[in-house]
Every structure is written in C-alpha cells, then in structure tokens.
Amino acid sequence: MDKKLFLIVFPVVFTANIFLLDFNTTIIAMPAIIDEFDLSLRLASWIILSASIVMTALLMPIGRIADLISRKTFYIFSLILALFGIILASFASNVYILILFKTISAIGTTGTSIMMFVIVTVTFPKKYQGLGLSIITTSVALGMMITPFIGGLMLDNYGWRYAYRIIGFLGIFTVLMTFLFVPKMERSEVExxxxxxxxxxxxxxxxxLFVFIINDPISFGFFSIFHSLMIIAFSVLIFLFYKYEKKQLQPILNFHNYKKPSYLWGSISRMTGFVGFSVLMFLNPIFLQKIIGLSETSVGTILLYSGTGTVIASAISGRLSDKFGHKIFTVTGMLLSATANLCLSFLANNFDLSIFTLLMFINGFGIGMWMAPNMSAVLSSIDKDQYGSVSAYLNLIRNIGTTVGQSLAATILVIFLSTGVVTAQLSDINSNSPDEILSLFINGWRTTLIISSIIVFISSFASFKTK
Known part of the structure; x- marks a missing residue:
C-alpha cells in the first residue's frame, strides 16, 4: 500500500485517540472536579451528559449537513471547534462554564467522528478501503485500552486543568497533520x-427533552406537573416525528427497518448493552477513588485491564463471527458482562482489588465479544445503499444507551444519598467518612450494578432473538 495512504489515515487515528483521551480523562477526573467545585452528583453528571446529549441529538443532522460543504474543511473546522472547547474548559471558574465548553467541544467531536470513516472511504482506492477502516477500528480499540492509563497519569501529576491543556496541545499537532496530509475531497452531490x-x-x-426527563426527575418529583408535562410533550413529539418521517422519501430515521427482526432485536440489544456498560464506566471511577481511596493512576490501570479484555475479544469475535455466525458471540458476550456486573455488586463490603480487576477484564471481554457481531447483525439486515445512514444510527443508539446509563446511575445514587435518615453530598464523601455516610453510597452503588446486570441480561435475550 502507498505510504501516502498511511499519512492520510495517521491524523485520523490520532484524532480519534485524542478524543478518547479527553473522554477517559474526564471520567477519571470526576471526583477531583466534584471536590473542587463542591458539586452534587446530580449537577456533576451534566459534565458528561452535556456531551452525550449533543452527540445524541446532533449526530444524524450533522451527518447530513456535512455532505453540503467541503469534507476536508468540515473535518478541520470540527477538529478546531472540539479543541477550542477542551482548552477553554481548562480555565473554567465554575461548573457551568465547564459544562458550556465541554458542550462546544462535543459538537466538534461529533463532526470529526462522522468524517473519520468518510475520509478513508473517499481517499483510499477500493482495494485498500477495508485495510484503512480496519486500521482505524484497531487503533480506536487500542486507544480504549491505553487512554485511561495515560489520563490517570496526567491527572495524578498535573491535575485535570493541565491535563486538558496537554490534550489541546496534542490536538493542535493533529490539525497541522490534517492540513498537510489529508487531500482535498470532492463535495458529494446532495441537493x-x-x-x-x-x-x-x-x-x-x-x-x-428525553435527557432532561431521565436525568433529574428528583428535583421536581417523578409525578410533578412539570415532569408529567415533559413526558406528555415527549410522547406527542415522538408521535408527530413518526407520522412525518413515514411520508419522507429520504427520512432522517427509516422506521420501516424495524419490521426486520434482526434490525429490531439487534437495536434493542445494542441499546440495553450500552446502558449497562455506561453505568459501570460512570460509577466505578467514583467508587474506587471516593470509597476505596485509590489514586487516579490506579483507577486508570484498572480501566486499562477492562479495555484489554475488549481488544482481545474484538479481535476474536470480529473474525470468527463471519464463520460461525453472530449469535453465539453476542449472547455469550452479554452473559459474561451481566455476570461480571452482578459479581461486582457484592464486592463493596469485602473489597478485593485483584477480584475487582478480574471482573472488569471479564466485563470488557464480554463487551468486545458482543460489539462487532452486533453491528454486523444489524447491517446485514439492510440494503447496501443504507450502510451510511445505518452506521450513523448505530452510533446514535450507542450514544442514547450511554446517556440513559449515566442518567440512571446518577439518579439512583442521588436517591440513596438524599432520601435516607442521613443525607450527604458526594463532594463530602471520602474513604474516611463515617460508616453511615459510606453505607449510603455503597448501597446505591450496589443497587445500580444489580439493575445494570438485569438490563444487560435483557440485552443477551435480545441478542438471542436476533436472527
């Protein structure tokens, strides 16, 4: 393969891993940010949820808009916008400014994530496109494994503000590589x-509206007039959206695909699988630092083992599912993940770091077994001319599942911290807190993991139903 093609894919891969580093650094830095700004868990969750809601709401609209302008220009603009948000977030004087700039960064990240695979598809000769795409997916999988450890090291040594600035500096290097190595691409013919x-x-x-409904029902009450009105408005919008989209020749979401069992059950499996996974990734860094007292580097190392399991399993299932079918890998993967979640819930009072790390590896291995075959099952159920839109749809389902999981985890934990005989703010909790306070968090953490394991078992059932 021509060396110029490697130069094209290199800034794309580097960009993907920059944003993985940003995401994992934010996850691990949550306890430090909570302590610095004296935040409740409810408010702190919006640091991550703001990005999730932007990516969830704008993924498919931005994908369509990207077809109207120069692809290289759109990619560079999105990259600069994302880095602008990350760097300015490091100077935030309060949590609201931090959320604002993380939201701006998420808009740019959404644009770059859409264009990564487009760049390879457009610039690579057809005979090398598979290799180019595999380079990206493999690099992203390795990034998922390594970036939590790197993020933990940066946070331990420099703190979250300088960690963001380091990420921003690395991103500027990526912009320069994109200018130099990525060729100008023709604008697609879209009216x-x-x-x-x-x-x-x-x-x-x-x-x-969906994210507001699920994220903070406690502040105004589950059955309050305000919450009920939001649910009614959401239901009406869903109905109107469905009626409108059915009449469109080129709808943003094709509802006819849900008549296909593999598409329907594969989507359900994907949604519930990422709900369960995101619960684990959101809560465990807080649990390990606040309750167990581990350092950020140690937390990053544990997440490294989880990512290692995902990489190993992805390499196995991606190849063998073409030969043996997707069902054995999707069902088994979700069963492993659900079992690991359930077992983790029993470690709170008798914590063992080795067992915890092993269970995180098993969870990651299960996710890796399931992820690619699940995508393959859904994509195999549609026509080739829908591959682009359905690929965006699969990313959308992942983002929705992640948003629901994070909101679910935050809501359950807030219920336990605020409705007991003793109440506490998350910023006041550490490994030396009184047993009454620690038990509030531990009980909430355990309950959330049990619920997440049930959700992942549902994902396994949906995988079994996927033909």
Missing part, C-alpha cells in the same frame, strides 16, 4: 432540498 430539516429539528427536540 439542499433533500435535507430533512423538519425531521432534524424534531429529532433534536426529542432527544434533548
């Missing part, structure tokens, strides 16, 4: 009139 603008607006409002 502006074909854009489903109304469908995009429906979608943005629906997903935004």
């Amino acid at each position: 502006r009139k074909s854009l489903d603008i109304i469908g995009m607006l429906y979608f943005i409002f629906i997903m935004t």
Whole structure:
C-alpha cells in the first residue's frame, strides 16, 4: 500500500485517540472536579451528559449537513471547534462554564467522528478501503485500552486543568497533520432540498427533552406537573416525528427497518448493552477513588485491564463471527458482562482489588465479544445503499444507551444519598467518612450494578432473538 495512504489515515487515528483521551480523562477526573467545585452528583453528571446529549441529538443532522460543504474543511473546522472547547474548559471558574465548553467541544467531536470513516472511504482506492477502516477500528480499540492509563497519569501529576491543556496541545499537532496530509475531497452531490430539516429539528427536540426527563426527575418529583408535562410533550413529539418521517422519501430515521427482526432485536440489544456498560464506566471511577481511596493512576490501570479484555475479544469475535455466525458471540458476550456486573455488586463490603480487576477484564471481554457481531447483525439486515445512514444510527443508539446509563446511575445514587435518615453530598464523601455516610453510597452503588446486570441480561435475550 502507498505510504501516502498511511499519512492520510495517521491524523485520523490520532484524532480519534485524542478524543478518547479527553473522554477517559474526564471520567477519571470526576471526583477531583466534584471536590473542587463542591458539586452534587446530580449537577456533576451534566459534565458528561452535556456531551452525550449533543452527540445524541446532533449526530444524524450533522451527518447530513456535512455532505453540503467541503469534507476536508468540515473535518478541520470540527477538529478546531472540539479543541477550542477542551482548552477553554481548562480555565473554567465554575461548573457551568465547564459544562458550556465541554458542550462546544462535543459538537466538534461529533463532526470529526462522522468524517473519520468518510475520509478513508473517499481517499483510499477500493482495494485498500477495508485495510484503512480496519486500521482505524484497531487503533480506536487500542486507544480504549491505553487512554485511561495515560489520563490517570496526567491527572495524578498535573491535575485535570493541565491535563486538558496537554490534550489541546496534542490536538493542535493533529490539525497541522490534517492540513498537510489529508487531500482535498470532492463535495458529494446532495441537493439542499433533500435535507430533512423538519425531521432534524424534531429529532433534536426529542432527544434533548428525553435527557432532561431521565436525568433529574428528583428535583421536581417523578409525578410533578412539570415532569408529567415533559413526558406528555415527549410522547406527542415522538408521535408527530413518526407520522412525518413515514411520508419522507429520504427520512432522517427509516422506521420501516424495524419490521426486520434482526434490525429490531439487534437495536434493542445494542441499546440495553450500552446502558449497562455506561453505568459501570460512570460509577466505578467514583467508587474506587471516593470509597476505596485509590489514586487516579490506579483507577486508570484498572480501566486499562477492562479495555484489554475488549481488544482481545474484538479481535476474536470480529473474525470468527463471519464463520460461525453472530449469535453465539453476542449472547455469550452479554452473559459474561451481566455476570461480571452482578459479581461486582457484592464486592463493596469485602473489597478485593485483584477480584475487582478480574471482573472488569471479564466485563470488557464480554463487551468486545458482543460489539462487532452486533453491528454486523444489524447491517446485514439492510440494503447496501443504507450502510451510511445505518452506521450513523448505530452510533446514535450507542450514544442514547450511554446517556440513559449515566442518567440512571446518577439518579439512583442521588436517591440513596438524599432520601435516607442521613443525607450527604458526594463532594463530602471520602474513604474516611463515617460508616453511615459510606453505607449510603455503597448501597446505591450496589443497587445500580444489580439493575445494570438485569438490563444487560435483557440485552443477551435480545441478542438471542436476533436472527
């Protein structure tokens, strides 16, 4: 393969791992940010949820808009916007400014994530496209394994503010590589009139309202008038969106695909699988630092083992599922993940670091076994001319599942911390807190993991139903 093609894919791979480093650094830094700004868990969760809601609401609309302008220009603009948000977030004087700039960064990250595979598909000769795409997916899998450890090291040595600035500096290097090595790409032939603008607006409002409904029902009450009105508005928007999209020749979301069992059950499995996985990734760094008292580097190392399991299993299942079918890998993977979640819930009072790390590896291994075969099952159920839109849809399902999981974890934990005989803010909790306070968090953590394991068992059942 021509060396120029490696130069094209290198900044793309580097970009993907920059944003993985940003995400994992934020996850591990949550306890430090909570302590610095004296935050409740409810408010702290918005640091991550703000990015999730942007990516969930804008993924498919931005994907359509990207077809209207120069692809290289769009990619560079998205990259600069993302880095702008990351760097300015490091100077945040309060949590609201931090959330604002993380939201801006998420808009740019959404644009770059859409364009990564497009760049390879457009610039690589057809006979090398598979190799180019495999380079990206393998590099991302390795990034998922390594970036938590790197993020932990940066946080231990420099703190979260300087960690963001280091990430921003590395990203500037990526912008320069993109200018130098990524060639100009022709703009695709898309008519502006074909854009489903109304469908995009429906979608943005629906997903935004959805996150508000599930993230903070306690502040205004589950059965309050305000919460009930939001649920009614959400239901009405879903109905109107469905009726409108069914009449469109080029809908933003094709509802006819749900008539296909593999598409329907594969989507359910994907949604519930990422709900369970995101619960674990959101809560465990807080648990390990706040309750167990581990350092950020140690937490990053544990997440490294989880990522290692994902990489190993992905390499196995990706190849063998073509030969033996996807079902054995998706069902087994989710069963392993659900069992690991359930076992983790029993470690709170008798914590053993070795067993905890082993269970995180098993969870990661299960996710790795399931992920690629699940995508393959859904994609194999549709026509080739829908591959692009359905690939965006699969990313959308992942983002929705992640958002739901994080919101679920935060809500359950807040219930335990605020509705008991003794109440506590997360910023006040550490490994030396009174037993009454620690038990509030531990009981909430255990309950959340048990619920997440049930959700992942549902994902395994949905995988079994996927043909």
